[in-house]
Amino acid sequence: MKKKVIGLIDSGSGNIGSIKKSISNTIENKPYQLKVIKTKKDFNDVDKIILPGQGAFATLINNLHKKNLYNELLRLITELSVPYLGICVGMQILATYGYENKKIKGLDIIKGEIVKFKKKNLIIPHMGWNSIKIKNPNIVFDQKIDLQDFYFVHSYYFKDVDMKNVTATTKYSINFPSIVNKGNIYGVQFHPEKSHKVGGKIIQNFIFKS
16 A cells, blocks of 8 residues: 655754654554655655744745745645645745735735734733634534644734634634634644644644545
8 A cells, every 4th residue: 555645844944853753653553654845856746745834934935935845835735735734834824925024925825914913011922822712613623622722832823814714713812813724725823743632633633634
């Protein structure tokens, strides 16, 4: 039996160790294999793609361009419908524009903008455990994770997203989208790989059900 390939993008903008370990544990003794993507040719034969973004929006976008990954990633997940899971900034770059350091165009898959939390006296970044409220459950994010706690660390959030693309929200001064979805494309603002068993369940669902 040919193993399905989980492509983990190494954009060079952060440590992928935690998510790599989580994926490896999930697929152990299963007909799957993990492939770290560093060049365009590494995308060959991938069945699913995970992008664990860390750092700034502009840095991640620029690194994807520098490594010649941007266009191929966009082609695979939009034209060929390869399942995609974006984590933290990997979710944020699904937006039309980001405003971290400067205005920069994202993948423009889910309409909206990435803007900074602005409320006076609000502690930034939003860091630590917070709960999610499921709005539109799907095969990866079902009602079983409603009101569960996940680990967050971010200063920017996804604004002006059409509610049909909002799977779950989280309250931090405002209710912001903490999970987004459009067809085969999923994004989470939190870090499932740092969110214990419930986070591991999300990674399992994406790998085995998406």
